[in-house]
Amino acid sequence: MFNELFDLGRRLAQEGKLPPPGFYYYTEPIKWVIHFDPDKPDQSTIRQAEITHLPRPYSGRTSGTQAFPLTDEAAYVLGIDHGKGKGKNTAKKHAEFLKLLDKIATVDSPISHIATGIKDLIKSGDLKSSPKWGNIDSKDWVSIQIEGPGGDGKQLFEHSAIREFWIKELAELCLPEKKEGESKIKPIGECGISGRVDNPLVGRIPLPVKLHKPAPIHSLNADAYVSGMEGSGVFKRCHVGQSIEAGDLIARTLNYLGKQPLHHKLLAKAIEAGKLNTDSPQNLFAFYWIEQPEEAKAVVSINPADILSKASLLFGEGENEEDNAEAKKGKSNAKLPVELSQLEALLNTPWTVQHQALRLDENAFCLLMLSPNKGRISVREWFKVGLGRLKGNLKEFLDAQRIESPDGGSQRSFAIQDMLRALEEANISLPEYKQPKELANPNMTRALLRCAYLGEAPPSGLIEPAVICFRHPKVLRRYEQKNDRERFALLQHQLAAIMKLTLTHPKSEVRMNGDDHISLESRSSAFLSGCLLAVLEEAQLASMNWKINTTLIDQFYSTAATTPSSVLGMLISRVTAQHMPKLRKNMRGKYEKLEILLESIQSKINNLGGFPRTLTLKQQAEFSLGFYTQRAAFRRERPTKTTQQPTGQTITEQGTIS
Amino acid sequence: MNMLFYIKVGGDYACFTNPNLKVERVSYPLMTPAAARGILEAIFWKPAFRWEIRSITVLKPIKTLSIMRNEIEDRQSTKPIIIEEKRQQRVSLVLKDVEYVIAADMALVWKNERIEKYRDQFRRRLDRGACHHTPYLGTREFAAWFEPASGDETPEIAIDNQYLGVMFFDTAYIKSESRADMRFLRHKPSNAESEERLAPEEHTGYPHYLFFPASIEKNQVIVPHEKYQELYELEELDV
Numbered sequence: 001m002f003n004e005l006f007d008l009g010r011r012l013a014q015e016g017k018l019p020p021p022g023f024y025y026y027t028e029p030i031k032w033v034i035h036f037d038p039d040k041p042d043q044s045t046i047r048q049a050e051i052t053h054l055p056r057p058y059s060g061r062t063s064g065t066q067a068f069p070l071t072d073e074a075a076y077v078l079g080i081d082h083g084k085g086k087g088k089n090t091a092k093k094h095a096e097f098l099k100l101l102d103k104i105a106t107v108d109s110p111i112s113h114i115a116t117g118i119k120d121l122i123k124s125g126d127l128k129s130s131p132k133w134g135n136i137d138s139k140d141w142v143s144i145q146i147e148g149p150g151g152d153g154k155q156l157f158e159h160s161a162i163r164e165f166w167i168k169e170l171a172e173l174c175l176p177e178k179k180e181g182e183s184k185i186k187p188i189g190e191c192g193i194s195g196r197v198d199n200p201l202v203g204r205i206p207l208p209v210k211l212h213k214p215a216p217i218h219s220l221n222a223d224a225y226v227s228g229m230e231g232s233g234v235f236k237r238c239h240v241g242q243s244i245e246a247g248d249l250i251a252r253t254l255n256y257l258g259k260q261p262l263h264h265k266l267l268a269k270a271i272e273a274g275k276l277n278t279d280s281p282q283n284l285f286a287f288y289w290i291e292q293p294e295e296a297k298a299v300v301s302i303n304p305a306d307i308l309s310k311a312s313l314l315f316g317e318g319e320n321e322e323d324n325a326e327a328k329k330g331k332s333n334a335k336l337p338v339e340l341s342q343l344e345a346l347l348n349t350p351w352t353v354q355h356q357a358l359r360l361d362e363n364a365f366c367l368l369m370l371s372p373n374k375g376r377i378s379v380r381e382w383f384k385v386g387l388g389r390l391k392g393n394l395k396e397f398l399d400a401q402r403i404e405s406p407d408g409g410s411q412r413s414f415a416i417q418d419m420l421r422a423l424e425e426a427n428i429s430l431p432e433y434k435q436p437k438e439l440a441n442p443n444m445t446r447a448l449l450r451c452a453y454l455g456e457a458p459p460s461g462l463i464e465p466a467v468i469c470f471r472h473p474k475v476l477r478r479y480e481q482k483n484d485r486e487r488f489a490l491l492q493h494q495l496a497a498i499m500k501l502t503l504t505h506p507k508s509e510v511r512m513n514g515d516d517h518i519s520l521e522s523r524s525s526a527f528l529s530g531c532l533l534a535v536l537e538e539a540q541l542a543s544m545n546w547k548i549n550t551t552l553i554d555q556f557y558s559t560a561a562t563t564p565s566s567v568l569g570m571l572i573s574r575v576t577a578q579h580m581p582k583l584r585k586n587m588r589g590k591y592e593k594l595e596i597l598l599e600s601i602q603s604k605i606n607n608l609g610g611f612p613r614t615l616t617l618k619q620q621a622e623f624s625l626g627f628y629t630q631r632a633a634f635r636r637e638r639p640t641k642t643t644q645q646p647t648g649q650t651i652t653e654q655g656t657i658s
Numbered sequence: 659m660n661m662l663f664y665i666k667v668g669g670d671y672a673c674f675t676n677p678n679l680k681v682e683r684v685s686y687p688l689m690t691p692a693a694a695r696g697i698l699e700a701i702f703w704k705p706a707f708r709w710e711i712r713s714i715t716v717l718k719p720i721k722t723l724s725i726m727r728n729e730i731e732d733r734q735s736t737k738p739i740i741i742e743e744k745r746q747q748r749v750s751l752v753l754k755d756v757e758y759v760i761a762a763d764m765a766l767v768w769k770n771e772r773i774e775k776y777r778d779q780f781r782r783r784l785d786r787g788a789c790h791h792t793p794y795l796g797t798r799e800f801a802a803w804f805e806p807a808s809g810d811e812t813p814e815i816a817i818d819n820q821y822l823g824v825m826f827f828d829t830a831y832i833k834s835e836s837r838a839d840m841r842f843l844r845h846k847p848s849n850a851e852s853e854e855r856l857a858p859e860e861h862t863g864y865p866h867y868l869f870f871p872a873s874i875e876k877n878q879v880i881v882p883h884e885k886y887q888e889l890y891e892l893e894e895l896d897v
Contacts (some may be wrong), residue, residue, distance in 0.1 A: 001676075001684065002676070002678060002823060002824075003821070003822065003823025003824065004823075006823070033744075072787060106849075112834055130667055144761045170853030189866055189867060190867065190869040191824070191827065191869075192676070192677055192678045192824060192867070192869055193678060193823075193824060194824065195824040195869055217679070218678060218679060218680075218681060241678060241867055241869075242678055247678075258671070281726065281749055283746075371749065373682060373747070373748065374747075376681060376682055376744075377682065378748070378749035379679060379682065379684045379749075379751050380724045380749060380751065381722070381751070382725060382751065383722070417795075446724065456721070559883070
């Protein structure tokens with residue numbers, strides 16, 4: 001994981017996408033710029049500005065007094081003691097800044113004489129005569145720019161000499177702590193990330209990674225982690241075996257990925273009592289990228305950005321700050337399921353490498369999932385999969401869950417969060433007045449992501465809630481109520497997709513326990529029993545000309561789905577005695593069709609040993625799928641109720657017009 | 659003469675913690691040489707020799723599992739810990755269902771001893787499944803089983819060529835008066851003339867961690883032999 005992040009970081013740094021080592025993008029702007037002319041220091045002025053786009057030196061300073069080189073708060077740079085934050089160790093802060101200038105001056109660099117000049121300027125107090133001096137607050141950021149012949153219009157802290165100075169200074173600052181009266185020890189060892197041996201190892205990596213809020217990727221707050229320390233002393237002196245360059249580069253890389261919508265998605269949020277708990281490991285952040293060897297960059301037939309944007313559709317909608325803002329305003333968070341047709345189209349195009357010596361799998365899709373945990377960051381998932389394998393796995397995942405809609409419409413697949421949200425929404429233990437969770441269960445999310453991207457078996461815990469929710473009247477019956485039809489049709493569709501995924505994914509544990517790879521229809525009496533129940537319901541509905549609201553499903557579905565032999569025989573005799581004669585009389589064509597279907601299903605069930613006495617969970621899922629697909633087939637062909645409107649328009653309520 | 663032992667080890671779970679992420683643990687994708695040495699030392703160890711790991715072969719696909727456990731935030735000491743006050747929930751990304759073949763050699767530290775007797779002792783213990791304490795896969799809670807490798811072990815999945823990055827190799831305990839971070843014992847061979855057993859020497863010093871660039875080639879990670887020389891030089895041992 002670190003190796004891949006380190007490589008990516010180096011690549012991004014070469015492309016100029018990362019801030020320099022030890023630098024960070026602050027939210028507070030630089031409000032004042034000192035225009036310093038080394039030849040005529042007495043003509044130096046201070047002007048107002050608004051600079052936010054430049055990364056500035058960072059050390060993780062919180063309450064201490066630690067100065068940054070050539071840019072800092074006015075209390076540090078100018079010793080200003082008024083406005084916001086006034087009086088908090090201003091003299092000490094200012095002294096620290098001047099000390100740092102002295103240090104820069106002693107380093108052999110092109111700007112050492114400038115540092116001396118700036119120090120003299122600040123100490124002379126000439127800047128106090130500036131008309132704007134009174135407007136500068138102690139918390140305002142101040143920067144320095146060179147004017148005159150040596151000036152290039154850039155801020156001084158951008159100078160390469162200052163960057164080099166600062167990373168060395170930062171390494172000094174991050175050495176393991178010292179005891180009173182002892183000198184700091186510079187532990188020299190191998191960096192556990194880069195493998196370099198010439199850099200001192202550090203006690204902490206100052207740059208945090210921002211998830212909901214910034215946190216270190218490695219915590220050193222407690223005394224518990226002393227095993228594996230290298231450094232003087234024991235308590236709070238252990239360090240991580242990292243050099244500052246490697247640790248800082250990884251933190252900068254993660255922060256960069258976190259800002260790119262193409263590389264980052266929030267998959268789960270921990271909402272507790274209506275509030276977001278930013279420290280909970282229930283929050284799940286995904287970072288993803290494509291790793292490409294240099295020689296393979298130009299010769300892959302597919303654009304990596306395309307793969308990233310479309311493969312990440314599988315996650316679902318995710319979350320962003322705008323959504324959060326809307327949620328705060330009380331807007332509805334009902335979301336439509338993500339359309340995966342773009343991903344399917346991408347999977348249907350060939351992915352190749354033009355050079356024969358290269359293989360597609362040398363390009364890899366990397367996924368890292370992080371969660372905050374009490375101010376630290378924990379890694380929840382990490383995997384890397386070659387693009388060739390990825391394509392096959394994604395296709396398998398989508399094929400395994402693709403199923404037609406409850407009204408027999410086109411087949412489709414669903415994104416992971418949509419499927420899990422359906423389970424949550426259909427959850428029978430959730431009272432009707434309660435809103436389901438906004439984002440899905442993080443554990444199931446991760447398991448399904450592994451299924452989709454790595455081709456692992458779908459989580460076995462998925463089938464039970466799907467079966468139970470599917471047969472619950474809340475889902476089965478509400479579909480028939482016109483006002484909620486679309487919502488519950490979608491719910492049924494998603495639950496059926498989940499059941500199909502668990503039964504037909506090539507590596508499904510559920511399926512592997514079964515006998516073979518033949519289709520469900522020909523091997524499962526449970527599936528056929530489900531079909532049979534749908535046929536019986538259709539016979540009842542057709543005999544009443546589809547003018548009843550309650551069918552035998554409402555009364556017998558749960559029993560039939562668990563113990564088919566106890567009710568199906570009785571239902572067949574009741575339907576043949578009560579409804580089929582009516583059908584024969586009124587709808588001869590329908591009667592013949594249903595009669596043939598009944599006989600064929602019954603004979604198949606007989607060949608498989610008759611109605612099953614009790615069904616296991618897996619068989620119950622098969623039963624539900626049989627019922628669902630047969631019902632969808634009827635709905636596709638069902639004659640529609642049509643009403644003639646005054647305008648002469650024909651309104652179609654459901655199905656096709658015959 | 660090098661005579662390699664091949665030991666097959668496995669378990670349901672394993673966590674070979676990456677020291678860069680040891681709070682919220684993340685396992686390396688496969689066993690580190692230090693963890694392999696720990697397993698062998700659980701079966702048989704004498705101060706007269708050192709285990710040197712030559713290679714680690716991965717037999718099962720690398721699968722991970724994320725778990726959350728209650729751990730204590732402090733080290734255990736003579737003072738009892740009140741769990742309710744020191745409990746912390748931490749996440750670990752551990753390996754699931756692992757199986758490896760370790761190829762290892764014994765290197766003699768005490769030159770007046772004969773390595774053959776230790777080889778025979780180890781072979782007998784390995785054959786009958788005896789161990790000094792239960793071997794484990796990275797952390798104590800993930801116990802390991804072991805058996806002599808038959809030689810016809812076939813990996814379930816082929817891993818051709820994969821660079822894993824820098825991986826933890828082992829710890830060198832370096833004697834130092836100026837950096838007295840810890841104390842450790844160095845055993846001494848018995849007196850050659852009187853055969854009197856000598857008490858181990860106690861030293862102060864510090865641990866130093868060694869890493870190596872690891873890559874899997876045909877399911878096997880080859881451990882660089884020169885790393886052991888580096889370790890012995892740091893420990894001032896003549897092996």
